[in-house]
Amino acid sequence: MFTMSPGRRYRLAAGSLALLAAVLLIVDLGLGVHYNKLTDSHLTLDDTERISKELVVLQDTYKTAVETMKDARKQLDSEMSRQTQTNWELEHQTKRSNDYKSQMEKITKEIETTRSRLSMISDGCKHCPAGWILMNSVCYYFPLKSNIMKTWKESRDFCQLQGGDLIIIDSQDKENLTVNFLINHQDASEPPTGFWIGLSDSEEEGTWKWLDGTFLVQGYWNDGEPNNQDNEDCAAVYPIVNFFKA
The missing domain is CATH 3.10.100.10 (Mannose-Binding Protein A, subunit A)
Structure with missing residues (x-):
């Protein structure tokens, strides 16, 4: 088992979709060329059976490719949803950090104010004017x-x-x-x-x-x-x- 970042999983899902599309395109082109050659010659019974088997295999391959693409789409949607939640959490944590920073600044000012009064408190009334x-x-x-x-x-x-x-x-x-x-x-x-x-x-x-x-x-x-x-x-x-x- 291993983990990877959301960005890397997103790139893998997108790459899988592109690869499947390319495979289907190649298969389609290959069959087109193959059947064009057959139109110029007489088809035998063996040729018909072979073509039927190839069509079955191609249909199975197509179904598998479609299911794989659906799975890849689900994975992509899931990653996008996780990315949205990550953005929400980042926004939340940023706000908390700013709140803590404001509290620290307030506490720091209060500490400085208290320090400025320490000498007056420790030395008593001599820091007050006469008669005060x-x-x-x-x-x-x-x-x-x-x-x-x-x-x-x-x-x-x-x-x-x-x-x-x-x-x-x-x-x-x-x-x-x-x-x-x-x-x-x-x-x-x-x-x-x-x-x-x-x-x-x-x-x-x-x-x-x-x-x-x-x-x-x-x-x-x-x-x-x-x-x-x-x-x-x-x-x-x-x-x-x-x-x-x-």
């Missing part, structure tokens, strides 16, 4: 001692002048850390001060979105909020012990 704190590998600034009240827009402008933006609290851990920091660093004798965060529904009433364009998934609203009182469009965080309502 480090949480979740990001520097944050809370003007705890300031008595100046700002609007949401004014607060964001101030943050952007410092090279940052209003805080995005898009996870339970960030919410808990932020609220606990405010509780531990504000004067307990003073009324709790809230801070604007990067969340608003100014684009579409009732649809809350973070500044990075993502929609609010889980809100830690205080009782009765949001109520749109006085056409409120912006959110703030407060030092409330139950941070699920902060």
